[in-house]
Every structure is written in structure tokens, then in C-alpha cells.
Amino acid sequence: MERKELIKKYKEFFEGKKHKEVVNAPLIPENDPTVLFTTAGMHPLVPFLLGQKHPQGKRLVSVQKCIRTGDIDSVGDDTHITFFEMLGNWSLGEYWKEEAIKMSYEFLTKELGIPIGKLAITCFKGEKENDIPRDEESAKIWEKLGVKKERIAYLGRENNWWGPAGKTGPCGPDTEMFYWSGMREAPEEFNPEDEKWVEIWNDVFMQYNKTEEGKYEPLKQKNVDTGMGVERTTAMINGRKSIWDNPDLKEIINSIGILGNSNMLEPRALKIIADHLRASVMILGEKVSPSNTEQGYVLRRLIRRAVRYGKNMGIKENFTKKIAEVIIDIYKEDYEHLRENEEFIKEEINKEEEKFAKTLEKGINLFNKVATERKKISGKEAFLLYQSYGFPVEMTEELAKEKGIIVDMKEYEKELLEHQEKSRTATAGKFKSGLADHSEMTTKYHTASHLLLEAMNRILGKEKPIEQRGSNINAERARFDFSYDRKLTDEEVREIELMVEGWISTGANVERIETNLEGARELGARGIFDDKYKGTISVYQVGEKGMISNEICTGPHVKTLKELQGYKIKLSEQKSVGSGIRRIKMKLEDRKE
Numbered sequence: 001m002e003r004k005e006l007i008k009k010y011k012e013f014f015e016g017k018k019h020k021e022v023v024n025a026p027l028i029p030e031n032d033p034t035v036l037f038t039t040a041g042m043h044p045l046v047p048f049l050l051g052q053k054h055p056q057g058k059r060l061v062s063v064q065k066c067i068r069t070g071d072i073d074s075v076g077d078d079t080h081i082t083f084f085e086m087l088g089n090w091s092l093g094e095y096w097k098e099e100a101i102k103m104s105y106e107f108l109t110k111e112l113g114i115p116i117g118k119l120a121i122t123c124f125k126g127e128k129e130n131d132i133p134r135d136e137e138s139a140k141i142w143e144k145l146g147v148k149k150e151r152i153a154y155l156g157r158e159n160n161w162w163g164p165a166g167k168t169g170p171c172g173p174d175t176e177m178f179y180w181s182g183m184r185e186a187p188e189e190f191n192p193e194d195e196k197w198v199e200i201w202n203d204v205f206m207q208y209n210k211t212e213e214g215k216y217e218p219l220k221q222k223n224v225d226t227g228m229g230v231e232r233t234t235a236m237i238n239g240r241k242s243i244w245d246n247p248d249l250k251e252i253i254n255s256i257g258i259l260g261n262s263n264m265l266e267p268r269a270l271k272i273i274a275d276h277l278r279a280s281v282m283i284l285g286e287k288v289s290p291s292n293t294e295q296g297y298v299l300r301r302l303i304r305r306a307v308r309y310g311k312n313m314g315i316k317e318n319f320t321k322k323i324a325e326v327i328i329d330i331y332k333e334d335y336e337h338l339r340e341n342e343e344f345i346k347e348e349i350n351k352e353e354e355k356f357a358k359t360l361e362k363g364i365n366l367f368n369k370v371a372t373e374r375k376k377i378s379g380k381e382a383f384l385l386y387q388s389y390g391f392p393v394e395m396t397e398e399l400a401k402e403k404g405i406i407v408d409m410k411e412y413e414k415e416l417l418e419h420q421e422k423s424r425t426a427t428a429g430k431f432k433s434g435l436a437d438h439s440e441m442t443t444k445y446h447t448a449s450h451l452l453l454e455a456m457n458r459i460l461g462k463e464k465p466i467e468q469r470g471s472n473i474n475a476e477r478a479r480f481d482f483s484y485d486r487k488l489t490d491e492e493v494r495e496i497e498l499m500v501e502g503w504i505s506t507g508a509n510v511e512r513i514e515t516n517l518e519g520a521r522e523l524g525a526r527g528i529f530d531d532k533y534k535g536t537i538s539v540y541q542v543g544e545k546g547m548i549s550n551e552i553c554t555g556p557h558v559k560t561l562k563e564l565q566g567y568k569i570k571l572s573e574q575k576s577v578g579s580g581i582r583r584i585k586m587k588l589e590d591r592k593e
Contacts, residue, residue: 001112002247003085003234004334007063010087010228013107014061019089020536022054022062027286028295028470036295037067037283041088042204042225047555048092049170049206049223055514055536058094063087063230065335067279069298072394075275076268078242079198082302083279085230093221100203100224101141104177108201112237116146118180120190120197124161124173125154130216132208135160138175150189159192162204162225170206170219177201179236200236201228244271248330252278255326261314269309276306277320277349281327284345285338287469287483289578290352295470296578301392303352308395311360318357321350348579356390363389367396371403379411441475443556444564444588447510448500449478450542450557452569452586453526454549455499456482459492469581478586485580497569504569507562508543512555515539520552527552566591 001009011021025044027037038044041064048054064086074080091100108114121142126134139152154160163171180186182196190197206223208216231243243249252274257265280302283295290300303320310319324346332339363385370381377400385391393412400407449471456466470481488496514536515523523546525539540557542549558564567588577583 001234001237003230006230006234006237007085007087009111010107011061011063013111014059014089014103017059017089017103019059019061020056022056022060023537024062024064027065027067027282028288036298037069038064039066039068040064040227041066041086042090042227044554045090045092045225049090049221049225051093051221052555054092055538057536058092060090060092061088065282067283067298076271078244079232079235081231081243081275081279083275083282084232087228087230087233089224089226091224093223095224096222097138097203097205097224098141100205100226101138101175102145104201104203104226105142105145108177112233114179114237118186119147120151120153120178120180120186120192121147122153122155122160122176122178122192124175125156127157132173132216135173135175135205138173138203138205142175148188153190153192155192163206164210168210168212170208170223171210171216172205172207172219174202174204176203181236181241198232198236200233202226244274249274249278251330252323252326255323256310256315256319259315259317259319259322260310264312264314266313269313273306273309273323276302277323278327280306280320280349281324281338281345282331282335284324284348285335285341287341287344287578287581289348289581291577293577297392300352301394303349304356304390304392305395305398307353307356308360318350318353320353321346324349359389363391364399367391367399371400371405375405377405377407379408379413379415382407382409382412383415439475441588442473444558444567445473445475445478445586446555447542447557447561448504448564448569448586448588449473449480450540450549450551450553451500451503452478452480452496452571453482453551455496455503456484459495459499460484460488479583480586481577481581481583483580484582487574487576487582488584493571493574497571500569503542503548504561504564504567506543506548507560507565508548509560510557511541512557513539513541523550525550525552564588 015021022045025038029035029038029043041062042049044064045054045060054060065083066086067083069082071080072082075082089103108119109116121139123138124135126132134154139154142152143149160174160176161171162174163169176199178190178197179200180196181198204225206225207219209219210216231246231249234246235243240246244253253270256270256273280299283299288295288299290296290303292300307320328338328342328345338345366389367377367385370377377396382393382396385396386393393407397407453466453468460466467483468481469483472479513523516536520527520537520539523539523541525546537552538554540549540551540553540555542561568591570587570589571584572587573585575583
């Protein structure tokens with residue numbers, strides 16, 4: 001059973017259990033200032049996990065494309081990758097532990113045909129200091145299904161607890177399912193430290209709300225959130241040693257291998273290149289360009305790291321574009337945007353490789369000169385490598401580690417701060433507010449951002465529509481990325497501000513309409529990713545019949561523009577963040593000040 005069949009079987013199984021399939025959301029999270037990329041299937045569902053009604057009901061299923069960069073140093077082992085697809089099913093306040101665990105067990109043993117003797121389970125061991133009991137409820141359910149006590153382990157927070165994503169919010173214990181990947185028969189007793197036991201599924205039970213005081217209170221709406229990695233599960237059920245033996249990843253690796261010097265090929269390096277270029281193609285597919293900030297910075301780092309490993313293996317000519325073509329061909333049936341944006345992907349990845357190739361040799365020569373003379377790279381030298389030779393600081397750290405020397409990161413960060421660079425913030429991938437930040441002020445900014453896009457289209461988009469290419473919203477400001485090829489004039493900025501303020505002065509109502517894709521089109525709703533929506537969706541209309549704004553969106557929004565009438569709109573800090581992409585910041589300023 002390969003990737004496509006596993007995905008199909010999973011969705012059909014849960015649809016048979018009355019779950020509705022939800023859209024595979026973009027890799028760039030909409031209106032979430034806490035992370036750079038969608039890291040799990042629950043990401044697009046946060047408003048609904050917090051209690052907002054989902055238009056498709058209380059039982060949901062999806063396959064979600066995800067990017068995680070936290071494990072980048074582990075890429076190349078048997079199970080870690082940067083881009084992956086996650087299968088998930090959710091209960092929004094409906095079924096609970098028993099039904100969730102029973103469905104997980106049924107899918108694993110009956111649909112995938114995994115013998116119960118190859119399965120082991122972990123549950124949360126509890127925390128006396130937080131008055132959270134041991135999750136014996138989940139363990140007993142597993143025992144009733146036939147899992148022996150010896151195959152159930154109780155672990156702590158670092159292993160069997162999820163959330164909250166921010167400082168406060170929904171969280172709870174989880175139960176994880178492990179598959180025995182060893183050649184010999186699985187041992188009677190489960191040892192979680194044995195690497196032959198590979199985690200393949202995770203059922204999270206969101207039953208607590210962490211308060212600002214640090215207390216864990218029972219949630220009014222208890223949710224189930226599960227996650228199963230497609231690549232890892234496919235490898236395990238097919239008896240493969242690692243994910244890299246899966247056909248799609250193997251094809252990418254083989255395409256890279258034939259380009260290098262056969263005497264210089266190194267298995268781990270091949271896997272890193274394959275991983276990084278696959279993730280890069282997926283990010284580029286959403287029209288993100290390499291840059292020195294945020295998603296663009298991560299993308300630049302992935303491409304440049306792949307290029308460096310490629311050069312080390314004797315690949316002399318530019319190769320990223322060729323491999324991008326292979327990757328697009330593998331995934332274009334499932335992700336149409338890769339086909340639609342193929343020229344952009346190939347042009348941008350090749351451009352970044354050429355840019356890096358021009359300075360790579362000089363930068364490595366400088367690094368080697370410094371590394372030979374002493375046991376430490378100063379922060380100023382690390383910053384020079386970044387600024388003049390395009391070396392992300394992580395690459396300098398990696399090169400230094402290979403030679404057994406250290407980098408003065410304190411001095412580097414001081415240099416970075418002085419030059420007002422933001423790259424370290426980007427790689428951390430997190431901002432001050434939490435994922436659960438659907439505060440009153442954040443909600444106001446979200447609605448104002450919709451008005452901003454509409455005003456831009458009416459003023460600037462007469463020849464070509466203006467598209468939202470990303471947003472970062474918190475309780476203090478909205479940062480908005482949009483498709484446009486030049487800086488806005490002062491007159492255009494003021495015209496947009498006045499148009500938005502004019503709409504706010506009407507105090508118009510904001511109406512949420514539940515419909516399907518065809519209904520949204522008939523309503524004239526705007527939405528970049530609308531071709532991927534299935535089932536019931538939400539359209540938010542501002543003004544009568546959406547005369548002001550009319551967009552597909554999951555929310556949250558104000559109920560009426562009267563809630564914004566105490567504010568002036570102030571746009572500032574324009575800049576380019578990629579080819580044909582501009583960024584602008586919006587503040588809601590108190591009219592009394």
C-alpha cells in the first residue's frame with residue numbers, strides 16, 4: 001500500500017464514520033502570527049477547536065501538507081523530514097476517548113492489516129503538581145481491545161502531552177501508537193527507548209484549558225485531534241527500513257544521485273538534498289520567494305543547504321531546477337498549484353542557486369582561512385559570511401561543527417541587531433502572541449485586513465487583481481503581503497486608508513453564510529484557494545449582500561463595523577519581500593489620541 005492508496009483508504013474509512021473531509025490548507029498559515037508554516041492538521045482548525053461552529057459539522061477528516069523545521073538537523077535519519085503529509089480526524093466536542101481509540105484500533109488492524117502483536121501504546125503518566133491524573137482511562141480502553149498491559153507505557157509531558165500552542169489555551173494528554181519495525185518478533189514488553197518501535201499515530205485529547213495563572217481547568221468543549229504521518233506509516237506497513245525507501249522519495253534521491261560523482265556520493269547527503277528540495281518546491285508552489293526574512297529565509301536556507309551538499313558530492317552544474325521538475329511531476333496530480341506555478345518554482349529555485357553559487361566558493365575559502373587560524377569564529381565574521389556571502393548563520397554553525405570549532409553567537413546577534421536584520425526571528429518561527437489569540441483586538445484587525453484587500457483591489461487592481469500572499473495578525477498590528485510589482489505612492493496609501501475608514505463609518509453588518517463552493521462562486525466571493533474547498537464553507541459578507549467585502553474565510557470577524565469606529569487606519573513600512581510581492585503594515589490608531 002503506497003502513499004495515494006493509504007490517503008484514499010484513510011479518508012474513506014472516516015467518511016464511513018460520518019466525518020466530512022476538510023480542505024488541505026495552505027502551507028502559509030492564514031492570520032496566525034505564531035508560526036511560519038502549517039505544522040499540523042489542527043492548525044487551520046484552531047477557531048473551531050476553541051468553540052466556533054465548523055460549517056461541515058463536528059466530525060472532520062483531512063490530509064494536510066505540513067512543514068516543520070525544528071528537526072532539520074535530524075533530516076537524513078530513517079524517519080525525519082521537513083515537508084510531510086499528515087492524516088487526521090477530529091471530534092469537535094462530540095465523541096471522546098473510547099470512540100476515538102476504537103476507530104484508531106480498527107483502522108490499524110483491519111484496514112491496514114497490522115497484527116496486534118506489532119503494536120504498542122503510550123499514555124500520559126499524570127502530574128500531581130498540576131492536579132492532572134494518570135490517563136488510565138485510555139489505557140483501559142486499549143486493554144479491552146486486546147493490547148497487553150506489558151505493551152502499554154506511561155510517559156511524561158515531553159512525550160504524551162499536547163499544548164497549549166501559546167501560553168494559554170486548549171491542551172491535554174495524548175495516546176501514541178507504535179509499530180514494531182524490527183526483523184525479529186516484537187518483544188513481550190514495550191520499551192519506548194528501543195528505536196525499532198516507531199510512532200505512527202497520535203490521538204490528542206484536548207480536555208483542559210491552561211489559564212494565565214498556570215492552572216489546568218476542564219474544557220467546556222472537549223476535542224479529539226489525531227495525526228498520522230503518511231511517509232512514516234507507508235514505510236512501516238511495507239516493511240521498509242526507512243521512509244527513504246518509499247517510491248516517491250526514492251525517485252527524487254535517484255534523480256540527484258545520477259548528477260553527482262559516483263565516488264563522492266554520501267547516503268545521508270542525498271537524503272538531505274531530496275528533503276530540502278521537496279520542501280522548497282512545496283513552499284515555492286505557494287508563491288513565496290527566497291528572502292532574508294521569515295518564510296523566505298527558511299526557503300533560502302533549505303535551497304542553499306541543498307546546493308552545498310550537492311557541490312560536496314561533485315555536482316558541478318546547476319541542478320535544483322532539474323530536481324524541481326521531478327518533484328513537481330510526482331505531486332502535481334494531488335497539488336494542482338504546483339502545476340499552475342511550475343514556471344515560477346523553476347525560475348525562483350534556479351535563480352537562488354545561481355545567486356548562491358557566485359559566492360559559495362569565496363565564502364567557504366574565507367571560512368576555511370578563519371577556521372584554520374583559530375578555534376573560534378567571531379560574531380563579526382559570521383555576520384560577514386551572512387551579509388557578503390549569503391551564508392545563513394545556521395550554515396556557518398554547521399560548517400564549524402564539522403571542524404570542531406565554535407561560533408560566537410552572542411556577538412553575531414549583536415551585529416544582526418545593529419543592522420536591523422530579522423533572520424533570527426524568522427528561524428525561531430514564533431512571535432509573542434499565542435496560537436489561541438483570537439482576542440477582541442486581533443479579531444478587529446482580521447476584519448480590517450479584509451477591508452484593506454478589498455480597497456487595494458478597487459484602487460490598484462483594475463488591470464490585474466491584487467491577491468493576498470500572507471498575513472501576520474496580532475493584537476497590536478496587521479502585517480499584510482500582497483501581489484504588486486511596485487511601491488505604493490503616498491497618494492495611493494492615503495486613498496486606501498480613506499476608503500477603509502469610509503466603509504467603517506457606515507457601521508455595516510458582517511454576515512457569515514454557510515454554503516458550498518458553487519454557492520460561494522454564485523455569491524461572487526473572493527478566495528485564492530477556493531478550488532480546493534469541499535463540502536460546506538463559510539463566506540463572510542461585509543455590507544448588504546457583500547457590497548463592501550465578500551470573501552471565503554474561516555474567521556474570526558467582528559459582527560458589525562461599528563466595532564471599528566473608534567479607530568483610524570494607518571498604513572506604513574512598505575517593502576518588497578519577493579518577486580512581485582509587497583508587504584505593508586496596518587495599525588488601528590485610537591481616534592482620541
